[in-house]
Amino acid sequence: MFSRIQEKLGTAGLVVAVVALSVALSGTALAAKKFITKQEAIRIAKRYAGKTGPAGPAGPAGPAGTAGARGAAGANGEPGVQGEPGERGETGATGPVETTLPVGQTMTGVWGFSATGVSQAYDQVDFPLRFTPTVATEVHFLGEGETPTTECPGSVSDPKAKAGHICIYIAGTMENVLYCCNYISDDELHSGLVLKFPLVDTTVEASAHGTWAAAR
Numbered sequence: 001m002f003s004r005i006q007e008k009l010g011t012a013g014l015v016v017a018v019v020a021l022s023v024a025l026s027g028t029a030l031a032a033k034k035f036i037t038k039q040e041a042i043r044i045a046k047r048y049a050g051k052t053g054p055a056g057p058a059g060p061a062g063p064a065g066t067a068g069a070r071g072a073a074g075a076n077g078e079p080g081v082q083g084e085p086g087e088r089g090e091t092g093a094t095g096p097v098e099t100t101l102p103v104g105q106t107m108t109g110v111w112g113f114s115a116t117g118v119s120q121a122y123d124q125v126d127f128p129l130r131f132t133p134t135v136a137t138e139v140h141f142l143g144e145g146e147t148p149t150t151e152c153p154g155s156v157s158d159p160k161a162k163a164g165h166i167c168i169y170i171a172g173t174m175e176n177v178l179y180c181c182n183y184i185s186d187d188e189l190h191s192g193l194v195l196k197f198p199l200v201d202t203t204v205e206a207s208a209h210g211t212w213a214a215a216r
Helices: 002-024 038-048
Strands: 106-115 120-126 138-143 165-170 182-184 192-198 206-215
Touching: 106 120, 106 192, 120 206
Parallel strands: 138 165
Antiparallel strands: 106 206, 120 192, 165 206, 182 192
């Protein structure tokens, strides 16, 4: 009960109330003690007034508040400064231009002709690179189905040649051709050669085709 009164009046109010009650009942309660005047009661009240009592236990946490409204989007920032362009690197030196078949390499290609009304048919074979063999150049003709040789170890589908040799591979059967074959070269076989085929009958179409290989 005493603690409930203290909660309602506070420490100072409680003191004043007690003193006042004591004064009112001073007839019997204070007969044997010194009489407390009004001024002394006020002084005692001031002595205890303003002093805070011990803190009570912490109360339970309150419920979480609702989320606030989303703020408005901020204004766009100023555009950044454009960076300086990088310096252009130096131009590299021009690479070498390959014009001659390197030693140990092989060139390959295809050939073919069709002709009517002539006694001799020609087909030109051009080398993509200049052919300058380290030994004397020889030209060989190998019909389809014939056994490969040391100089021409390949075939129509896989033309090959030994270094210093040019191999002409014939595909299938030559049509209306007397025999195979002659060739013509005006620059010692450095740029290519011209194949020459004699016809059996000039009134009938003649034809032949195949592959070739030249190795250095």
